[in-house]
Amino acid sequence: MTTIYIAEDQEMLNSALSAILELENDFNIVGNATDGKSALSQTTALKPDVAILDIEMPYLSGLEVAQQLRILKQDIKIVILTTFARKKYFEAAVNAQVDAYLLKDSPTDKLVETINKILDGQTIYDSNLVSSILTASKNPLTPQELKIMKEFSQGKTTQEIAESVFLSNGTVRNYISSILSKTGTHSRIEALNIAKKNNWID
Amino acid sequence: MTTIYIAEDQEMLNSALSAILELENDFNIVGNATDGKSALSQTTALKPDVAILDIEMPYLSGLEVAQQLRILKQDIKIVILTTFARKKYFEAAVNAQVDAYLLKDSPTDKLVETINKILDGQTIYDSNLVSSILTASKNPLTPQELKIMKEFSQGKTTQEIAESVFLSNGTVRNYISSILSKTGTHSRIEALNIAKKNNWID
DNA sequence: TAACTGATATGACAAATGTCATAAGAATAA
DNA sequence: TTATTCTTATGACATTTGTCATATCAGTTA
Numbered sequence: 001m002t003t004i005y006i007a008e009d010q011e012m013l014n015s016a017l018s019a020i021l022e023l024e025n026d027f028n029i030v031g032n033a034t035d036g037k038s039a040l041s042q043t044t045a046l047k048p049d050v051a052i053l054d055i056e057m058p059y060l061s062g063l064e065v066a067q068q069l070r071i072l073k074q075d076i077k078i079v080i081l082t083t084f085a086r087k088k089y090f091e092a093a094v095n096a097q098v099d100a101y102l103l104k105d106s107p108t109d110k111l112v113e114t115i116n117k118i119l120d121g122q123t124i125y126d127s128n129l130v131s132s133i134l135t136a137s138k139n140p141l142t143p144q145e146l147k148i149m150k151e152f153s154q155g156k157t158t159q160e161i162a163e164s165v166f167l168s169n170g171t172v173r174n175y176i177s178s179i180l181s182k183t184g185t186h187s188r189i190e191a192l193n194i195a196k197k198n199n200w201i202d
Numbered sequence: 203m204t205t206i207y208i209a210e211d212q213e214m215l216n217s218a219l220s221a222i223l224e225l226e227n228d229f230n231i232v233g234n235a236t237d238g239k240s241a242l243s244q245t246t247a248l249k250p251d252v253a254i255l256d257i258e259m260p261y262l263s264g265l266e267v268a269q270q271l272r273i274l275k276q277d278i279k280i281v282i283l284t285t286f287a288r289k290k291y292f293e294a295a296v297n298a299q300v301d302a303y304l305l306k307d308s309p310t311d312k313l314v315e316t317i318n319k320i321l322d323g324q325t326i327y328d329s330n331l332v333s334s335i336l337t338a339s340k341n342p343l344t345p346q347e348l349k350i351m352k353e354f355s356q357g358k359t360t361q362e363i364a365e366s367v368f369l370s371n372g373t374v375r376n377y378i379s380s381i382l383s384k385t386g387t388h389s390r391i392e393a394l395n396i397a398k399k400n401n402w403i404d
Numbered sequence: 405t406a407a408c409t410g411a412t413a414t415g416a417c418a419a420a421t422g423t424c425a426t427a428a429g430a431a432t433a434a
Numbered sequence: 435t436t437a438t439t440c441t442t443a444t445g446a447c448a449t450t451t452g453t454c455a456t457a458t459c460a461g462t463t464a
Contacts, residue, residue, distance in 0.1 A: 010307065011306070012309065013212075015309040019221075019222050020218050020221050083212070104215070106213055107216075111214070142441085144442095154392075158420070159420085167443090171441080173420095177421090185357065187359065189356075359450075360450070360451070361450090369413090372414060373414095375452070379452060382452075
C-alpha cells in the first residue's frame with residue numbers, strides 16, 4: 001500500500017484528485033492541504049511515500065516544500081503538479097531533485113501512471129513541458145536588464161530604480177533603452193507585455 | 203439518470219471531474235471537451251441534461267457557450283465552473299440565465315450537491331463569490347476612463363489612443379491624469395498594477 | 405432650479421522618458 | 435591575443451507624460 005499526500009490550493013482539484021487516487025487499490029491518501037505550510041508540517045509528521053505538490057500555494061510554494069523535504073533528507077517521492085511550464089520552476093524542481101514534474105494539462109491517468117513509475121525509481125518530466133521550454137523564445141535580456149525590468153514592472157520611476165539598484169539615472173535609462181530595443185518596442189508598458197507573453201517575467 | 207457534459211480546458215480537472223461524477227449512481231457523463239467550440243457543437247448534438255462549463259477556454263468561452271445554448275432555447279441546466287470571482291463574468295452568467303455559478307475553490311461535494319439542486323429547479327450562486335464581489339473595492343473609474351486605461355494597457359502612446367478613440371491628445375492626457383489621481387498613482391504602470399489587483403481590468 | 409458629474413477641449417509648464425554618441429573597465433569567447 | 439559582451443557612466447536632445455487652470459455642453463440628482 002502506497003501512502004500519498006496531496007497539496008493543491010484549488011479545492012476542486014484537490015478533492016477530485018483525492019477521490020480518484022483513493023479509487024486505486026494500492027493507493028491511500030493520508031492527508032491533504034491547500035497551502036504550503038500545512039503541507040510541509042504534515043508531510044514531515046505523516047511520512048507518506050509520495051507527496052503531490054502544486055507550485056503556487058499560499059505561505060510556501062510547492063517548490064519550497066520540496067526543497068525543505070530534501071534538506072530534511074526525508075525518504076519521500078515528490079511529484080510537482082502545476083499549470084505552469086516555466087523554465088524557472090522547472091529548474092528549481094530539478095535542483096530540488098523532485099521525482100516527477102507534471103502539468104495539469106495532462107489527464108489523471110497520466111498522474112496515476114507517473115506515481116507508479118516514480119515508485120519504481122524512475123524520474124518523470126512531462127514531455128510537453130520539456131519541449132515547450134525548448135521552443136520558448138528565449139530571453140534576450142541580460143541579468144541586469146531583467147532586474148531593471150522587474151523594477152519598472154512595479155511602476156517605479158527611473159530615479160526610484162536608480163536608487164534601489166545603486167546606479168545612475170542615466171545608466172538606468174540606457175538599460176531601459178536597450179530593453180526597448182531588444183523587445184522591439186518604444187515604451188515600458190509594451191516591453192512588459194512582450195516579456196509577460198514570453199514568460200520572461202511573471 | 204442524469205446526463206452530464208463537461209467542458210473544462212485543464213485536462214487534469216476535466217478527467218478528474220468526469221471520473222468523480224461517474225461515481226454517482228444517477229449521473230452519466232456523456233461527453234467532454236477542452237475548448238468552447240467543441241463544447242457547443244456537442245452539447246447541441248448530445249442534448250445532455252446538464253452542462254458544466256469552465257469560462258476561460260480556447261475558441262469560445264463558457265459564457266459564450268451558455269449564451270448560445272440559451273439562444274437556441276435548448277432545455278439544459280448550465281453550471282459555470284470557474285476560478286475567477288470577477289464581477290463581469292458573474293453578470294454575464296446571470297444574464298445568460300445559467301443555473302449555477304461555482305468557484306473552483308469549492309470541493310467536489312459542493313459540485314455534486316449543486317447539480318442536484320439545479321435539477322430540482324433551484325438557482326445556485328457561490329456564496330463566496332457573491333460576498334467577494336460585494337466587498338471588492340469598487341471601480342472608481344468612469345466608463346470612458348476604463349476604456350482609455352485598456353488602451354494604454356496595450357502599451358499605446360497618448361497619440362495612438364487619441365486616434366483610436368477619436369479624442370484629442372490633450373483630452374486623453376486629461377483622462378489619464380484623472381485615472382492616476384483616482385488610483386493615487388503617478389504613472390500608467392502603477393495605475394495598471396492597481397487596476398489589475400482589483401480586477402478592474404484583466 | 406441649482407448643483408453636480410461626465411465628456412470634451414485648449415494652453416502652458418515641469419518632469420520623466422527614450423534615443424544617441426561615446427567611453428572605459430572587466431570578463432569571456434574565439 | 436583580439437573581438438565581443440556586459441556593466442557602468444555622461445551629456446545632449448527631442449518627445450512624451452503628467453499636472454493645472456479653465457471652459458463648454460449635456461445629463462442627472464437634490
